[in-house]
Amino acid sequence: METVVRMGEASASNTPADVLACIGLGSCIGLALVDRSKGVAALAHVMLPESAQPDPPQPHKFADLAVPALVDLALAHGAASRRLEAAVAGGAAMFQLGGSGQDIGARNAHAVARLLDAAGIPVRATATGGSTGRTLRIHVGSDIAITVREAGGREEQLLGDTTHTGRLVIA
Numbered sequence: 663m664e665t666v667v668r669m670g671e672a673s674a675s676n677t678p679a680d681v682l683a684c685i686g687l688g689s690c691i692g693l694a695l696v697d698r699s700k701g702v703a704a705l706a707h708v709m710l711p712e713s714a715q716p717d718p719p720q721p722h723k724f725a726d727l728a729v730p731a732l733v734d735l736a737l738a739h740g741a742a743s744r745r746l747e748a749a750v751a752g753g754a755a756m757f758q759l760g761g762s763g764q765d766i767g768a769r770n771a772h773a774v775a776r777l778l779d780a781a782g783i784p785v786r787a788t789a790t791g792g793s794t795g796r797t798l799r800i801h802v803g804s805d806i807a808i809t810v811r812e813a814g815g816r817e818e819q820l821l822g823d824t825t826h827t828g829r830l831v832i833a
Contacts, residue, residue, distance in 0.1 A: 670723030674704035674739045678803035687752030689767035692798035694749040697741035703800040704736040711773035725773035749808045749821045751798040753790035787821040
């Protein structure tokens with residue numbers, strides 16, 4: 663079963679054959695947390711780097727609230743915090759704003775990376791930057807696989823078995 667995680671939402675699963683997906687990531691970030699040894703995956707569709715309020719109705723919309731909330735969601739599904747790993751996709755520069763410093767995609771990617779580092783969660787794979795939208799999918803099971811597809815491109819494995827880690831695009 664495929665669960666589409668829309669903007670500002672999150673989902674998690676420990677059910678083999680489930681698929682969690684963020685479709686059409688532009689400047690947003692698809693943040694995947696996995697505990698591969700337990701077959702647990704969690705996915706958030708992060709829209710903005712930080713919240714202006716401490717308790718907004720959609721905490722997964724903001725990187726500063728989404729990272730800890732997604733960790734909690736993964737743990738609630740049986741993950742162990744010491745085994746969590748991350749994969750990140752999106753963060754594209756979808757709109758040219760004349761160098762105004764408002765590149766929300768880059769700001770989102772930086773905020774998520776900083777928060778994962780502060781939480782001690784290693785980022786094992788990224789597909790961020792550029793100017794093209796992406797779709798991120800997590801295939802849940804004993805061999806969790808994370809795939810990414812750029813708009814108009816083919817699906818590629820971003821993170822797979824325990825011997826494979828990757829960095830597709832870093833801009």
